[in-house]
Amino acid sequence: MRPLAAETMMFKAAVLHDVGKPCGLEANSTKYLAGDAFFESATRAVRTHGGFGCAKAFHVERYFREAIIGLIAPVSQQLMLCHIAEKALGLPKSY
Numbered sequence: 001m002r003p004l005a006a007e008t009m010m011f012k013a014a015v016l017h018d019v020g021k022p023c024g025l026e027a028n029s030t031k032y033l034a035g036d037a038f039f040e041s042a043t044r045a046v047r048t049h050g051g052f053g054c055a056k057a058f059h060v061e062r063y064f065r066e067a068i069i070g071l072i073a074p075v076s077q078q079l080m081l082c083h084i085a086e087k088a089l090g091l092p093k094s095y
């Protein structure tokens with residue numbers, strides 16, 4: 001479900017960007033969902049391989065290590081949520 005949600009949100013952000021409309025909310029939502037999807041997929045891949053999933057000889061170890069980056073950079077998921085809270089929910093700026 002999450003990869004599909006990320007893809008749908010990505011296309012929405014791209015369309016808004018192409019017509020010159022603000023797309024920060026959609027872009028942040030895309031990044032949040034895609035980061036989660038990558039991390040979930042990488043975790044499942046490692047677990048599917050069992051102990052070998054942790055061995056450097058298998059690429060899934062690298063996918064797992066790299067999947068955490070999407071949750072941290074270029075901004076952390078918490079800051080994406082801060083943006084959504086402020087712009088979509090009208091909550092006060094929290095940072």
Ligand SMILES: Cc1cc2nc3c(=O)[nH]c(=O)nc-3n(C[C@H](O)[C@H](O)[C@H](O)COP(=O)(O)OP(=O)(O)OC[C@H]3O[C@@H](n4cnc5c(N)ncnc54)[C@H](O)[C@@H]3O)c2cc1C
Nearest residue numbers: 068069070071072073074075076077078079080082094095
């Ligand atoms: C592989 C990699 C490459 C990078 N490349 C670049 C680059 O080329 N150029 C560049 O400028 N930077 C780069 N960075 C840095 C990256 O942009 C920062 O790591 C990222 O913005 C997170 O900031 P931070 O590391 O200061 O962590 P922090 O912001 O200190 O986050 C630490 C923790 O605190 C939480 N947190 C922070 N603020 C809030 C808040 N307001 N509310 C709730 N929780 C919060 C975070 O979610 C996280 O859990 C890179 C980082 C990595 C890992």
